[in-house]
Amino acid sequence: MKKEEVREETTQLVVFKLGEEEFGVNILQVREIEKLDQGLTRVPKAPHFVEGVINLRGEIIPIVDLRKRFGLTLPPLGLDSRVIIVEVGEEAVGMLVDAVVEVLRVPVSAIESAPSITKGVNSYYLAGVAKIEERLIVLLNLERALSPEEAEELSKAELG
Amino acid sequence: MDTSQYLNVFMDECQEHLQILNQSLLDLEKDPENIDILHAIFRSAHTLKGASATMGFNKMANVTHAMEDVLGLLRKQELQIDPEIINLLFDALDLLEALAKGITEGREEDIEVAGILQRLKKYSQQSEEEVTPADSNDRRKKLQLRYTTEEKENIFKLLESGSFLYHLDIQLKKDCLLKGARAFMILRELESVGTIIRTIPTAKELEDEQFDLEFIIGLCSKEPIEKIVKLVKRVTDVQEVKSESVKAEEILIERRESKPQYVETAAAKIETPDSAEQKKDEPAKKSSSPVHTGPNIYPTVRVDIRKLDTLMNLIAELVINRSQIEQLSSEIRDQRLEETVEHLNRLTIDLRDQVLKTRMVSIDQVFSRFPRLIRDLAKGTQKEVELRLSGVDTELDRTVIDEIGDPLVHIIRNCVDHGIEKPEEREAAGKPRTGVVALDAYQTGNSVIITVADDGKGMDPEKIGASAVEKGFITKDALNDLSDQEKINLIFLPGFSTAKEVSDVSGRGVGMDAVKNKISALGGVVSISSVPGEGTKFTIQLPLTLAIIQTLMIQLGEEVYAIPTSFVDQTISVSRKDIKILRHQEVTLLRGEVIPLLRLQDYLGIQGAKNSDLDELDVVVFKSGEKRVGCVVDSLLRQQDVVIKSLGGFLGDIPGIAGATILGDGRVALILDLRDVA
Numbered sequence: 067m068k069k070e071e072v073r074e075e076t077t078q079l080v081v082f083k084l085g086e087e088e089f090g091v092n093i094l095q096v097r098e099i100e101k102l103d104q105g106l107t108r109v110p111k112a113p114h115f116v117e118g119v120i121n122l123r124g125e126i127i128p129i130v131d132l133r134k135r136f137g138l139t140l141p142p143l144g145l146d147s148r149v150i151i152v153e154v155g156e157e158a159v160g161m162l163v164d165a166v167v168e169v170l171r172v173p174v175s176a177i178e179s180a181p182s183i184t185k186g187v188n189s190y191y192l193a194g195v196a197k198i199e200e201r202l203i204v205l206l207n208l209e210r211a212l213s214p215e216e217a218e219e220l221s222k223a224e225l226g
Numbered sequence: 227m228d229t230s231q232y233l234n235v236f237m238d239e240c241q242e243h244l245q246i247l248n249q250s251l252l253d254l255e256k257d258p259e260n261i262d263i264l265h266a267i268f269r270s271a272h273t274l275k276g277a278s279a280t281m282g283f284n285k286m287a288n289v290t291h292a293m294e295d296v297l298g299l300l301r302k303q304e305l306q307i308d309p310e311i312i313n314l315l316f317d318a319l320d321l322l323e324a325l326a327k328g329i330t331e332g333r334e335e336d337i338e339v340a341g342i343l344q345r346l347k348k349y350s351q352q353s354e355e356e357v358t359p360a361d362s363n364d365r366r367k368k369l370q371l372r373y374t375t376e377e378k379e380n381i382f383k384l385l386e387s388g389s390f391l392y393h394l395d396i397q398l399k400k401d402c403l404l405k406g407a408r409a410f411m412i413l414r415e416l417e418s419v420g421t422i423i424r425t426i427p428t429a430k431e432l433e434d435e436q437f438d439l440e441f442i443i444g445l446c447s448k449e450p451i452e453k454i455v456k457l458v459k460r461v462t463d464v465q466e467v468k469s470e471s472v473k474a475e476e477i478l479i480e481r482r483e484s485k486p487q488y489v490e491t492a493a494a495k496i497e498t499p500d501s502a503e504q505k506k507d508e509p510a511k512k513s514s515s516p517v518h519t520g521p522n523i524y525p526t527v528r529v530d531i532r533k534l535d536t537l538m539n540l541i542a543e544l545v546i547n548r549s550q551i552e553q554l555s556s557e558i559r560d561q562r563l564e565e566t567v568e569h570l571n572r573l574t575i576d577l578r579d580q581v582l583k584t585r586m587v588s589i590d591q592v593f594s595r596f597p598r599l600i601r602d603l604a605k606g607t608q609k610e611v612e613l614r615l616s617g618v619d620t621e622l623d624r625t626v627i628d629e630i631g632d633p634l635v636h637i638i639r640n641c642v643d644h645g646i647e648k649p650e651e652r653e654a655a656g657k658p659r660t661g662v663v664a665l666d667a668y669q670t671g672n673s674v675i676i677t678v679a680d681d682g683k684g685m686d687p688e689k690i691g692a693s694a695v696e697k698g699f700i701t702k703d704a705l706n707d708l709s710d711q712e713k714i715n716l717i718f719l720p721g722f723s724t725a726k727e728v729s730d731v732s733g734r735g736v737g738m739d740a741v742k743n744k745i746s747a748l749g750g751v752v753s754i755s756s757v758p759g760e761g762t763k764f765t766i767q768l769p770l771t772l773a774i775i776q777t778l779m780i781q782l783g784e785e786v787y788a789i790p791t792s793f794v795d796q797t798i799s800v801s802r803k804d805i806k807i808l809r810h811q812e813v814t815l816l817r818g819e820v821i822p823l824l825r826l827q828d829y830l831g832i833q834g835a836k837n838s839d840l841d842e843l844d845v846v847v848f849k850s851g852e853k854r855v856g857c858v859v860d861s862l863l864r865q866q867d868v869v870i871k872s873l874g875g876f877l878g879d880i881p882g883i884a885g886a887t888i889l890g891d892g893r894v895a896l897i898l899d900l901r902d903v904a
């Protein structure tokens with residue numbers, strides 16, 4: 067019996083916090099996690115959730131404030147805040163989050179599809195929720211969450 | 227066979243030969259008697275045939291094969307060059323270009339080739355029918371060989387020493403597998419008994435199997451003809467040998483009777499250093515464009531452009547690191563370190579310049595397409611147009627070269643279509659019948675200027691204005707405020723076209739706005755100057771390279787921004803008291819000219835700028851056409867060469883921002899593209 071359990075298909079998540087809520091992204095999409103200790107260059111006329119760009123060893127990476135992205139009203143970033151550099155398609159994008167919690171291995175069977183609005187985030191941006199014991203980790207669909215076109219269309223739709 | 231990895235090499239080669247074909251056909255049209263040009267065309271077609279067949283692009287192989295058949299007949303003078311054939315060959319070339327494009331886009335299948343194949347085959351078959359019977363009656367026609375003056379002198383010398391001149395027409399068996407090897411064996415046999423004066427096709431081509439089954443040899447030998455024929459027939463796969471003994475006088479008389487022009491050509495040949503004899507020994511590749519080869523040809527290496535891109539990126543990193551070390555060194559203040567850094571500095575600059583140079587390609591690559599374009603445009607519009615090219619050696623970054631062709635084609639089309647008048651109109655206006663389109667390219671500082679000028683009727687600002695009002699681009703009132711120059715610039719509006727009817731030639735769905743956008747995307751600017759009745763001139767300014775640019779660093783609020791100096795007209799300092807308000811707009815006087823001032827923070831929509839509190843303002847002036855606009859910044863910092871980096875696909879195109887660069891302290895500075903403010 068035990069062996070079968072081990073063989074069960076699992077996936078690894080990088081778990082992070084926006085406010086007090088826990089979110090996760092697949093570790094395969096995460097390139098690295100950085101502290102935002104260097105200067106950030108603001109980009110005029112960029113979408114409002116783009117904080118700016120940073121120089122990551124010669125590569126210019128846009129930084130997205132996920133809280134603004136999802137329209138969450140939260141206190142300012144604290145000392146634990148981090149940038150998770152993820153790869154979406156060919157592009158590297160930095161996600162600004164309140165804290166990175168851990169890397170967690172979860173069985174695929176624990177992942178369910180997300181209800182229409184989960185923790186204040188539109189399910190369109192979500193890949194599902196992972197229920198592990200008492201925790202509820204919201205999984206992001208990065209292709210959607212980090213696509214500027216989607217954001218534009220969605221905000222238009224909301225306005226209209 | 228998986229040939230995908232060779233596709234790039236094939237496409238490169240393909241483009242090269244298409245270009246040679248294009249140029250050679252144009253030359254041939256002007257000089258139909260020049261056999262060297264015909265050889266060049268034949269060789270290119272043949273190479274293309276082989277390469278495309280190897281790659282499995284059968285359509286291209288079939289077309290080139292059919293072309294080769296016709297060219298072969300022209301070369302053997304069994305078919306005379308006339309305008310109809312030239313046009314057919316041009317059409318075939320167009321089709322090849324379409325096929326090449328189709329191959330890169332993966333839709334080669336959709337291109338129809340049957341029409342051209344039929345037309346080409348009609349020629350080759352027709353002439354076979356015509357020539358073959360005639361040939362049996364008059365063998366000399368087929369055995370006719372052209373000799374250059376040197377060759378003739380050689381022949382006469384040999385004849386004097388007791389040799390005979392023979393013409394041999396050797397036919398190989400149809401199922402012969404190693405044509406090249408057989409031909410080589412025959413030539414070797416013949417060389418053992420005499421001197422080969424000339425072969426058609428050349429010995430090199432024979433060896434490369436660039437012939438059907440038949441070839442002709444002019445041979446001087448002391449042996450009797452029977453022995454020579456026997457010698458040839460001993461070689462495997464020889465089907466038939468026709469032979470003829472030629473008298474010395476015959477070479478001369480024959481020539482004068484049938485082809486008097488040839489004597490002139492032959493005489494002219496003496497003066498050119500590349501005699502036919504030399505050419506024969508050259509590798510096919512080098513002699514493939516006899517019209518264009520300059521005196522100095524150095525060995526070259528074909529490099530994947532991506533490798534150069536990588537190299538350029540590495541240099542860019544090095545440049546950034548260098549400025550970091552420079553900054554550290556200025557903090558540490560150690561003389562030995564400073565000297566080393568200075569040395570490193572020079573090396574980096576040299577290295578960068580050299581890499582930039584390797585990426586440079588002469589603009590001839592683009593210009594060489596245009597004689598053909600002008601020819602077709604002139605024919606299509608029934609106008610007489612002459613193209614004048616200058617500055618063809620001017621070099622530009624490969625990336626720019628690749629992109630600048632289309633906008634130029636569009637401008638040239640515009641010149642011929644809308645600028646140059648019909649010959650009768652021109653004569654009525656007291657101009658020469660033939661219109662001129664002149665292309666020029668030259669380098670100034672870090673830019674290359676390309677001008678396209680025509681001597682046509684010029685642009686009429688009023689007509690353009692009226693048309694713009696009619697199409698709803700601008701109100702009548704707004705139009706009245708515009709200068710003539712600004713009215714002319716209206717043609718750059720999206721969707722604008724002054725053509726009364728959409729002609730076949732221009733107006734293929736792209737307007738002048740596309741031209742402007744393309745040039746802007748390359749970091750360049752385009753402007754028009756036009757004098758009614760005298761012509762129109764388009765001036766395009768392009769950066770030498772896209773990778774490294776010279777910028778002016780400015781401070782605004784917390785941030786440092788870089789502005790490409792090529793866009794900056796000048797920088798000025800303006801006192802607060804010299805700023806006036808005119809129609810709710812801050813303005814100032816610059817040497818008698820009123821220029822509007824724009825606070826850069828307002829344009830960019832950013833907070834924290836300090837210039838509203840300053841008494842002395844630093845202003846960067848931009849110029850577009852005759853119009854100047856000043857941008858107020860917090861302070862001017864310095865001039866600096868920077869490496870352009872993309873902001874990436876996530877941020878996409880943000881208006882006013884051309885990219886970003888990394889400063890010596892590791893921070894990112896945005897590169898502003900403020901051309902649109904003026």
